[in-house]
Amino acid sequence: MxxxxxxxxxxxxxxxxxxxxxxxxxxxxxxxxxxxxxxxxxxxxxxxxxxxxxxxxxxxxxxxxxxxxxxxxxxxxxxxxxxxxxxxxxxxxxxxxxxxxxxxxxxxxxxxxxxxxxxxxxxxxxxxxxxxxxxxxxxxxPSTWYVPVMALFMTLGLNAPPVLFGLYIGARRRLMESLRERADSLEQELSLLADRAEQRAQWARQEERRRIAREMHDVVAHRVSLMVVHAAALQAVALKDPQKAVRNAALVGDMGRQALTELREMLGVLREESVPAVSGGVPLAAVGRAAAAAAQAAASEEGPGLCALEGLCEQSRLAGAVVELVVLGESGAYPREVERTAYRVVQEALTNVHKHAPGAEVVVRLAHRGAEVAMQVENGPSDAGAADAGLPSGGNGLVGMKERVVRLGGVFVSGPTDAGGFKVSAVIPVSVPVAGDGV
Known part of the structure; x- marks a missing residue:
């Protein structure tokens, strides 16, 4: 050949x-x-x-x-x-x-x-x-046809076999080369798919870590902040007003139990929907699917919704803050993740008020607009006479709120107001994009 x-x-x-x-x-x-x-x-x-x-x-x-x-x-x-x-x-x-x-x-x-x-x-x-x-x-x-016919037979017998055999060998070789190229192409495609699956698995792990961090921050930061505020009030009125001290102590206990309940629920979800590690021969594509499914399932878990906003504001009122809740429009049947995200935005905004603007008046506005839900938490200037609770701040509250809202396709804006306060605004569409789109 x-x-x-x-x-x-x-x-x-x-x-x-x-x-x-x-x-x-x-x-x-x-x-x-x-x-x-x-x-x-x-x-x-x-x-x-x-x-x-x-x-x-x-x-x-x-x-x-x-x-x-x-x-x-x-x-x-x-x-x-x-x-x-x-x-x-x-x-x-x-x-x-x-x-x-x-x-x-x-x-x-x-x-x-x-x-x-x-x-x-x-x-x-x-x-x-x-x-x-x-x-x-x-x-x-011999007849006139004998010589040309015999010469033709001899010529074809001499030239036809090598030509036909050569055409067969050439076609077979080209077929083998095309199959080899196709195998190489499939191998490259499989390599690309493996890389993409690894990227999806990595993205899913990072998304799960961010979600856990946001949930931990929301649960711990808000509840513990209110507990610290009530503990300070308890310390201040323990000797002067024993009855009020008893009420504050009961509130601190209720908040602690609520925080523990939410932590148990979140840890239970993590145990049930843990993401397998990329080791021991586990396929990367399976890891990516499992991680994405865990993140999506965890995102849709039961949690506080819009109906709990009044109770959230009441907790801040009991801590001494002046909080007004204004609701516009009629509430609809929203996806669970939309309601929980709206609740967490308001919760984190109130937590920031307790941390950075104690004593300030707060207005919480919630607007139902049919295709979207809008919320705004605006506080006035801090009361100069109010004592600072000394709560630590990691600077991740606003970042977590923005991540939550943007993940659902919404818009998040925050910044100081002309009156010397601070305002947090968010608009979340009712239709939730499928988790993993755009990866």
Whole structure:
């Protein structure tokens, strides 16, 4: 078989041979062809009236052309056609036609050269048969069709098999190369899919960590902030007003129990929907799907909604803050995640008021607009006489609120007001995008 372009470009290839056995095969065929042509050249020299040594040398050089059949198959076929009248180079013609048909030469060139070789062999065969018949006894008188028909059969029997076999080998080689390229392409696609699955798994893990951080911040920061405020009030009125101290102590206990309840619910979800680690042969795609499903399921877990806003504001009132709740429009059936996000935004905004603006008046506005829910928490300037509760701040409250709202396709804005206070505004669409979109 002829060497492909990939074989010729292979590292360590010898000239145009990609493998050592290909070179050995071509050298052997060239030596056999050179010996055949040298013997036939001696006979041709006798007919042409030239020295036999010159004829043998000419035949040897002509037969050696077969050495370059893989590199220049057209040259080999043309040489075999040129020396056909001299009745030499039959092996070179057969091997040359096979190599030409199996190579990457355009089919039209192969058809033209195969036709030329067929005509040349047919003419030479017909002439030799007539000469042989003429040299026989006078009683043998073949019909006019005998010589051309027999010459045609001999020509087709000599040229058709190598051409057909070469076409078959070439088609088979091209098929194998296309299958190999397709396998390489599939391997690259699988590698890309594995990388994408790993990215999805990484994204799901990061999203789950951010969700846990937001939930922990909301649960712990708000409840504990109110507990600290009530504890400070309890300390202040413990001796002056025992009854009020008892009420504050009861509020602190209720808030602590609520915080523990929410923490237990969240930890229960994490235990049930834990994300498998990328180890031990777990498929990355399965990890990504499990992580995304865990995040989506955890996001839709039961939690406080819009109906709990009045109780949330009442807790802040009991802590000494002046909180007004204004509701506009009629409430609809919202997705659980929308209600919980709206609740958490208001909760975090009130927590920031307790931390950074104790004693300030707060207005909580909630507007139902059909396709979206809008909320705004605005506080006035802090009362200069109010004592600072000394609550720590990590600076993640506003970031967490914005992440929650943007994740649902909403808009979040926060900043100081002209009156010296602070305002937090958010608009959340009622239709919740599917988790994992845009990854």
């Amino acid at each position: 002829t060497a492909t372009g990939a074989d010729r470009d292979a590292p360590g290839a010898l000239w145009w041979w990609g493998r050592r056995r290909s070179a050995v095969l071509d050298v052997g065929l060239a030596l056999v062809s050179a010996a055949e042509c040298a013997v036939e050249g001696v006979g041709f020299a006798g007919k042409a009236g030239v020295p036999e040594g010159l004829g043998a040398l000419f035949g040897f050089l002509v037969g050696s052309v077969l050495l370059v059949r893989r590199r220049w198959p057209i040259t080999v076929v043309l040489v075999s056609i040129a020396v056909a009248p001299a009745e030499m180079g039959f092996l070179m013609g057969i091997v040359g036609l096979y190599t030409l048909a199996a190579s990457e030469v355009p089919r039209r060139y192969t058809a033209v050269l195969a036709g030329m070789a067929t005509v040349a062999v047919f003419v030479v065969t017909a002439v030799e048969m007539r000469r042989d018949i003429a040299a026989q006894a006078d009683d043998f008188d």
